[in-house]
Amino acid sequence: MGALAIAIPYVLFVWWFSTGTVLLLVGMSLRHDVLLKVGAAVLFVASLVGLAASSREASAAGAYCVFTCAILLWGAVEISLLAGWITGPRPQACPRDCTTVDRVWFALQATAYHEFALIATAGLAFAVTVGAPNQLGWWTFGAMLVLRQSAKINLFLGVRTLNDELLPSQVDFLRSYFARKPINALFPFSVTLATAAAAWLAVAAVGAESRFDALSYSLLAALVALGALEHWFMVLPMPVVDLWRWSVRAQAPMAPTPEPIVRPVLAVIPGGAAAAERPAVKSAAFLARQRLEDQFRQSYRDSKAASALGQDVS
Structure with missing residues (x-):
């Protein structure tokens, strides 16, 4: 029981701090892209080497070390996604009004x-x-x-709280694949299996014969329980962005997700594509100035017409 009591705060800290650190580094990648790529590569190799070395030690120190190395290894791979380096063959927003089959295919790509x-x-x-x-x-x-794949699928199928404020601007296109629904059919199974796995691991930790086994089961139980908690965050009206508010300050403001460009038939004419893809959004100040200019031109035409009419009468 003591191993479980020590493991819970450690896993909580590693989960909170590592998530925030990844978001902070990704936010800084807009200004230090090359440096972050080198750092992520070094972290990946160092974590893998540390994982291999510490796995030879069946002790409490070895358990904490190998657990931490696995988290760091995961963080190195997550940085490559959130920074937009390794995404997919189609890193674009999901087109509007596409079929369900197309939406699944686009999400996979x-x-x-x-x-x-x-x-x-x-x-x-x-x-x-x-x-x-x-x-x-x-x-x-x-x-x-397994837990992250389950979370991704549930976000795709639809949940109440997306918490997509944490998504960096480099992969803002992923927002278009999230769906907002009260709940989806997969969610009860996902959260039930995660909760049952966490409970089984906790029981195994209490009944373990050695201190190393108790600590290993405890660390896994706490991690899986956090995975189940992250699933619950998706359906409860509890935005968790404040937990990592300190880590998202370095990120640049996210631009709105661009709509996919549909090229008309005139796009085959030289100059037609540029005209078709030209943004049509105009500010309120621009529209007001345009109205004033139109009124001035109309007044000028009216005065010229009145002057010409007066000359004809004379």
Whole structure:
């Protein structure tokens, strides 16, 4: 029971701090893109090496180290998505009024490369820990992969609270694939399975025979419980953006998601495409100035017409 009591605050801190740090770094990538790419690559390699080394230690220190390395490895891959480096073959907003099949296909294309990167990283984590006495790192990364995929699918199907204020401007197009609904058919199964898994791991931690096993089960139980809590955040009227308000200040203001361009037939005529794609949004000041100019021109025409009429009469 003591291992579970210590693991819960540690996992809470790592979850909160690592999420905020990733958002902070991604927000700074607009000004320091090359530096962040180098840092993310170094973090990826260092985390993988640390995962391999600490998996050889079946001790309390080894459990905390391998768990932290798995979280850092996950963070390095997430940075590549949120910074817009590794997304998919179609990093564009979902067209309006498309069919359900097309929406699924477009959503898969939007982040396909990132999903492959996550699967490949999971394979690397398994490869460097296979046969080691400490398998916590692989199970940590695997649990996060399953929980995150579940969260993505639920966001796609529709939930009450999207919490998309945390989404960086570099991947703002992903907002168009989220749906806002009171609940979807998958959500009860997702949250029930996550809660049941967390409860099973907590029971296993209490009944573990060794301190290492108790700590490993405790860390996993706390992590999966947080994953279940993140699912509940999607259906409760509780925006969680304030938890990471300190980390989103460095981000540039997000531009509105551009609508997909539909080229008309005239686009094949030289100059037609440019005219078709020219923005049509005009400010209120511009419209007011245009009305005044139109009134002035009309008044000028009326005065000229009256002057010409007077000359004809004379």
